[in-house]
Every structure is written in structure tokens, then in C-alpha cells.
Amino acid sequence: MPSTVCSRLHGLFIARKTTATLPKSPKPATATATATEAAATAPSPPQSDPSESPSEDRKLRALVKKFKKDCDSSRFRRPSGHGAYQFIVRRLSAAQKFSYIEDILEHQKQYKDITNEGFAIRLISLYGKAGMFDHARKLFDELPQLNCERTVRSFNALLSACVKAKKFDKVRELLSEVPEKLSIQLDRVSYNTVIKSFCELSAFDSALSVIDEMEKNELEPDVITFNILLGAFHRNNKFADADKLWTLMEDKKIVPNVRTYNPKLRALVAANRISEAVELIEEMRSKGSNPDVFSYNAVIKGFVDSQNLEEAKRWYKEMAKDGCELDIATVSMLGYFVCKMGDFDFALELCKEAISGGCIPYKTMMQLVVHGLIKESKIEDAKELVELGKLQISMEK
Structure with a gap:
């Protein structure tokens, strides 16, 4: 049952004591009752920061105004236009303009798209990328009043927003509250997100134990599961533990991809094991996983760091031969x-x-x-x- 699974995962977080100082996300505005009320009580135009350059603030305010106007086009709001949403949130987040981000995302509630869970998921994800988890949670809680169904997909988006905002304590709370309340059955994406959360906390034993929970619930880990774990293990120079994971992947007949190999390449180069990194490139090719620009950059960096001009140039030419941009x-x-x-x-x-x-x-x-x-x-x-x-x-x- 979901409640049993989540209580076990919740227990892993309780067992993991962390004193890390985590960034606080801005507090959300009061929740609205309906889609109509949401439009009527949309946030007022964002206020400028008196310490900021007036010209820069004018640019950002003009950007917000234009973006909201563009949103009136249904074509603009389609998934294909999500890049524009990501761009403006990234830019406003870099400028610490969280009220501006709230303004443009709250503005989306007036459109009928908000009744579509996919559209809501995009907004929850954007709040997460901006580090505004409380706003992501508020939107998730409002979805029923906005006539939008909540399934494991939007719950996964909320879990992911937790991790992106580095609010790892909230992952524990969500697991203890939401699945049982909404009768949500965790899926592979849910488990992978929990694993990522543990990896971010360097709680590697807890991360590995989630695989056992997955299998108890008849869900096999996939290549994404192992990519998350291997990336974390290699970033922390846990080569021996990573090698065990590679063996487990082989046992489960999970085929690695370029994202599986790249963290190992970077770790080998960082450990000054450049010859092994070169051998790994050859292994990738032999197993049908073509190196990408990040693979080659790792090897080139190794030769740059060792001041080997000819090898650095040779691997640059190898990258060009492979058609990497x-x-x-x-x-x-x-x-x-x-x-x-x-x-x-x-x-x-x-x-x-x-x-x-x-x-x-x-x-x-x-x-x-x-x-x-x-x-x-x-x-x-x-x-x-x-x-x-x-x-x-x-x-x-």
C-alpha cells in the first residue's frame, strides 16, 4: 500500500540527520479559491528594488509586461513555447526578482490551460527552478479549485521542485502527507527523485536502500536510476561503490548511455587517471554509446591539465570527426x-x-x-x- 511504502521512505529521512543550512524560498501569497478569483486577485505589478539600477529594473519590468501580453496567445502557451517561460524565469531568478516570477506565473491561472495537469506541472517545475518551493506547493494545493486533476505526475513535479529548490526536508513531509491523502501510487519517477534527494544530501546508503523499496513494489530501477547514483558516487570519488553499481547494472541488463559514462570520465580525469578515461571512451564506442561533446571535453581537460598540447589537439580533432558541435x-x-x-x-x-x-x-x-x-x-x-x-x-x- 502507498502508505506503507511512504512511511518507510519517510523513515529513511528521519534516520538521516543533516545540519545543512538550506536556502529559504520566498513565502507564497494567500491561496485563491477559484480560477476566477485567481485572475481577479492577481499580484500587483512587481515593485522595484531601490538598491538596483533603475534602467535595469525598467528592462525587467518591460520584459515581464511583454511576456504577460505574449501569454494571451494560446500558441505561446503550448509546450513548444516552454523555452520562453524557462528563459524569463531563469533571467528573473538571476536578478533575484522573485516577486516578478510570482507575477508572471500567477498570471497563468486566468487561462483555461490551468485545468490541464501538464500545464500546471510546467508552472510547478518553474517555481522549483527558481527555488520557490513554497509557491510550487501552494499551486499544487490549489489545483482542485482550479479544476485540475492531481495525479502522480504533478506530485512528481512537486517532489522535483523540492530537490531543485534544495528543500530536502520537504521531501520527507510530502512523502508522509500527500500519497496517502490523494491515493497516489508512487512510480519510478517518484523513486528516482527521492534517490536524487538522498544523493544531494550525500546519504548514499539511504539512496541505495530506495532501490530495495522499488523492487518490493515490483518496480525495477532504470538507466536514469543508475545515472543519478553513479553521477553522485563519481562526484564524491566513490569509485569502489560505483564499480559495484556498474556490476549491478550489468546483472539487470540495463544498457548504459552517454550520461552514464560522462560522470565517470570526469571523475577519472579529476583523479589524474587520464589513460583510463581514454580507455573508457573506447569502451563507450565498442558498446554503441557514442561520446558527446561533454565526453570529449572531459578528456581534453585531462590533457590540458597535464600540459599535453599534442594530445589535447588530437582529441579536439577526434571530437570534430565524431560530428560533435x-x-x-x-x-x-x-x-x-x-x-x-x-x-x-x-x-x-x-x-x-x-x-x-x-x-x-x-x-x-x-x-x-x-x-x-x-x-x-x-x-x-x-x-x-x-x-x-x-x-x-x-x-x-
């Missing part, structure tokens, strides 16, 4: 390194390839390359790079 991490890490080593011809090649792929190198790195080329009397190459940089920047404006 350049990202700014690759360009900056390798670019600064080759400049330091005095290989400005390769630095020029790297910058040109990055620019042609729409990945503009940092200005300081471009300046290093230009100055290095000029120092070597390669004036035409320096001019070409300057013009390429100007052209790409002008095209993006």
Missing part, C-alpha cells in the same frame, strides 16, 4: 591553453571553426590570438580574425 567550454578551455603554449596557428584555426559554427569565442581569448599573431608578424591572419569576429557579432544583433 563545438561549445563555448571547448573553445575557451582549449583556446586559452594553446595561446599559453604559443600555438597561435592552431588558435586561429579553432577561432575560425568556432565562429563558422556560430560559437563566438570570448573577447579576451580573441584578443590573445590576435596579439599572438601580430607578434609573429602574421598581420593578415590577425586582420582576418578581427573581421570574422565583427561580422559574426553584427549578424547576431
Whole structure:
């Protein structure tokens, strides 16, 4: 029964004593009774912070105003437009404008989409990403009054919001209260989220014990389960325990993917075991899990850290052969390194390839390359790079 399962999981949290100081999320506004009342009592326009630049605050207020206007389009509110929601919440969160975030997300309650659980889940998730768990909980509690059904899917979104907001104590409360009250049966996503919560607390024994609870309830762990555990174990240099998990994966015939391998690659490089990281890349290829840009970045970093210029350049070329798109991490890490080593011809090649792929190198790195080329009397190459940089920047404006 759900109550038995949740009480056991709840017990694991009680057994885990933590004194970590966790960030407080902003307190929610008073809950509204109906969708109509929600629209009528929507938050007033956000107030500016007197310590902030007036021009920056005006920009953010204008952004909020435009976003709310765009939301009147049903097309904009579709899942395909979720990127715009994520962008504005991320930007407002970075500026510590939590009242602005509340304003735009409370604004969504006036639309009929709020009766769709998928739409509500998106809002709960956004509150979680902003660290506003109390607001996520308030919205979850309001869903019945907004004519929106609550299932394990929205409960999982709330659990995830707990973890994203680092409110791990609230995970325990939710497990003890919600499933039994709403007759919700935990699914694999629920368990994976609880495992992630324990991993964030470095409570690895408790995290592993959740697998036993899953199996007692006829749910097998999946590759996501193991990716969460292996990522945490490798970040904490628990290689021996991680190796046991790899063996367990094989026993359960769970096929690893690139996200399974990447944390191990990074851990091997961090431990200065670069030759083993290279062997792991070959193992990935042999098992049909093609390395991605993050895999190659890990290996390149290893050779950069060991000041091995030729191997760093070779693995960059290997990455290009595999069709991986350049990202700014690759360009900056390798670019600064080759400049330091005095290989400005390769630095020029790297910058040109990055620019042609729409990945503009940092200005300081471009300046290093230009100055290095000029120092070597390669004036035409320096001019070409300057013009390429100007052209790409002008095209993006």
C-alpha cells in the first residue's frame, strides 16, 4: 500500500540527520479559491528594488509586461513555447526578482490551460527552478479549485521542485502527507527523485536502500536510476561503490548511455587517471554509446591539465570527426591553453571553426590570438580574425 511504502521512505529521512543550512524560498501569497478569483486577485505589478539600477529594473519590468501580453496567445502557451517561460524565469531568478516570477506565473491561472495537469506541472517545475518551493506547493494545493486533476505526475513535479529548490526536508513531509491523502501510487519517477534527494544530501546508503523499496513494489530501477547514483558516487570519488553499481547494472541488463559514462570520465580525469578515461571512451564506442561533446571535453581537460598540447589537439580533432558541435567550454578551455603554449596557428584555426559554427569565442581569448599573431608578424591572419569576429557579432544583433 502507498502508505506503507511512504512511511518507510519517510523513515529513511528521519534516520538521516543533516545540519545543512538550506536556502529559504520566498513565502507564497494567500491561496485563491477559484480560477476566477485567481485572475481577479492577481499580484500587483512587481515593485522595484531601490538598491538596483533603475534602467535595469525598467528592462525587467518591460520584459515581464511583454511576456504577460505574449501569454494571451494560446500558441505561446503550448509546450513548444516552454523555452520562453524557462528563459524569463531563469533571467528573473538571476536578478533575484522573485516577486516578478510570482507575477508572471500567477498570471497563468486566468487561462483555461490551468485545468490541464501538464500545464500546471510546467508552472510547478518553474517555481522549483527558481527555488520557490513554497509557491510550487501552494499551486499544487490549489489545483482542485482550479479544476485540475492531481495525479502522480504533478506530485512528481512537486517532489522535483523540492530537490531543485534544495528543500530536502520537504521531501520527507510530502512523502508522509500527500500519497496517502490523494491515493497516489508512487512510480519510478517518484523513486528516482527521492534517490536524487538522498544523493544531494550525500546519504548514499539511504539512496541505495530506495532501490530495495522499488523492487518490493515490483518496480525495477532504470538507466536514469543508475545515472543519478553513479553521477553522485563519481562526484564524491566513490569509485569502489560505483564499480559495484556498474556490476549491478550489468546483472539487470540495463544498457548504459552517454550520461552514464560522462560522470565517470570526469571523475577519472579529476583523479589524474587520464589513460583510463581514454580507455573508457573506447569502451563507450565498442558498446554503441557514442561520446558527446561533454565526453570529449572531459578528456581534453585531462590533457590540458597535464600540459599535453599534442594530445589535447588530437582529441579536439577526434571530437570534430565524431560530428560533435563545438561549445563555448571547448573553445575557451582549449583556446586559452594553446595561446599559453604559443600555438597561435592552431588558435586561429579553432577561432575560425568556432565562429563558422556560430560559437563566438570570448573577447579576451580573441584578443590573445590576435596579439599572438601580430607578434609573429602574421598581420593578415590577425586582420582576418578581427573581421570574422565583427561580422559574426553584427549578424547576431
